[in-house]
Amino acid sequence: MASPAGPEIERLIQLLARLPGLGPRSARRAALQLVKRRETLLAPLAEAMQQVSERVRVCSVCGNVDTSDPCAICRDETRDPSLLVVVADVSDLWALERAGAVRARYHVLGGVISALDGVRPDDLNLATLHQRAADPAVREVLLALNATVDGQTTAHYITAILADLPVRVTRLAHGVPIGGELDYLDDGTLAAAIRQRGAF
Amino acid sequence: MASPAGPEIERLIQLLARLPGLGPRSARRAALQLVKRRETLLAPLAEAMQQVSERVRVCSVCGNVDTSDPCAICRDETRDPSLLVVVADVSDLWALERAGAVRARYHVLGGVISALDGVRPDDLNLATLHQRAADPAVREVLLALNATVDGQTTAHYITAILADLPVRVTRLAHGVPIGGELDYLDDGTLAAAIRQRGAF
Structure with a gap:
């Protein structure tokens, strides 16, 4: 689909289409919106991207950006030093921080082990995880990984790696999501929720 | 939702969320993707936006970008000078060009008359339309406007404006879309398709 608006806009559309959530058609709409609102949206967005591109770094300790x-x-001294929360991705770290669920430090693996996608343990940020978990201050490693086959495979692998250390390895609870309706839940979740039931 | 990744990324997320098709959540995912693929996606996109921002202009003749x-x-001499296609928006112009439906020149109104949205005729690019339609070379003005109430109101208004000129004012045909199923079409479209039926 050639655009009648020149190669610059066409290139912008192609790059926008590579963002998650935007297809070729919505990238075209987005590009047009940007062109129309050049002063209020396009210029600020170009500048924000430039700034992020120049300034944002991957944390050498935990893998956050x-x-x-x-x-x-990692520099926040008020966080609990005894707990290390292992997440697959920076987006998971952001989700936990948004929820304010835990005031601890993180370790971002950069993915999960996946036979299908060809991700091997060597591809993940696992070497430094062992180092960090060996810190005497750390007493618990919480594996906050997705409840998928790949996530659980990775969790098992990490448990094996950390077996030689005096840390407690924990995982997130399974159960009914807040606001969830039993009727729509899968059998595995319902079974887990029954198995791990608690006092009312 | 504060991001744990600093004000630069937060600002990028806020700006991305103003693009059509991206909400706050998908803007966050897009920003993360950009940060992760700094070399291959973020830097080129920032540059493409910068270029578009600097170079793209609104055509003073037709309103295209x-x-x-x-x-x-407008500069393409191979196009039919006798036909002027009136569209509401640049996106409509792009759609017609993509379809290769017509090799003529366009006139972009920049919207349609809308009582609900407070868009009055003065807000549209109508003054120059009369001038352009008065060109002796122009023999037909095709109103390629949406088949909505506002689109048709605008079409009627333009027809009245151009009544003093010796041009033929036409509109797009109504009927069954290619690939469309009768069962799912509204009564108005079906009635129009019957009314304007042609020989097989």
């Missing part, structure tokens, strides 16, 4: 290295979370 | 003014379509 931030403008400083180590990141703000 | 292009890197030149007049735009490539």
Whole structure:
């Protein structure tokens, strides 16, 4: 689909279409919106991208992204040093931080072991995880991984790696999501929720 | 939702969320994708936006967007000078060009008359339309406007404006879309398709 608006806009459309959530058609709509609102949207967005591109670094300690290295979370002295939360991806770290669910430090694996996608343990940020978990201050490693086959495979693998260390390895609870309707839940979740039932 | 990744990324997320097709959640995913693929996606996208921001202009003749003014379509001597296609928006112009439906020149109104949205005729690019339609070379003005109430109101208004000129004012045909199923079509479309039926 050639655009009648020149190669610059066409290139912008192609790059926008590579963002998750935007297809070729919505990228075209987005590009047009950007062109129309050149002063209020396009110029600020170009500048914001430039700034992020120049300043954002991957934290050498935990794998988070931030403008400083180590990141703000790793430098935050008020966080519980005894707990290390292992996540697959920065987006999971962000989700946990948004929820304010835990005030600890993180370790971002950069993915999960996956036979299908050809991701082997060597591809993940696992070597430094063992080092960090060996810190005497760390007493618990919480595996906050997706409840998928790949996530659980990775969790088992990490449990084996950390077996020689005096840390407690934990995982997230399974059960009914808040606001969830039993009727729509899968059998595995219902079985887990029954098995791990608690006092009312 | 504060991001644990600093104000630069937060600003990028907020700006991305203003693109059509991206909400706050998908903007966050897109920003993360950009940060992860800094070299291959973020930097090229920032540069493409910068280029578009600097080079793209609105065509002073037809209202299209292009890197030149007049735009490539207005300068294209091979196009039929006797037909002027009136569209509401640049996206409609792009759609017609993609379809290769017509090799003529366009006139972009920049919207349609809408009582609900407070768009009055003065807000549209109508003054120059009369001038352009008065060109002796122009023999037909095709109103390629949406088949909505606002689109048709605008079409009627334009017909009245151009009544003093010796041009033929036409509109797009109504009927069954190619690939469309009768069962799912509204009564108005079906009635129009019957009314304007042709020989097989």
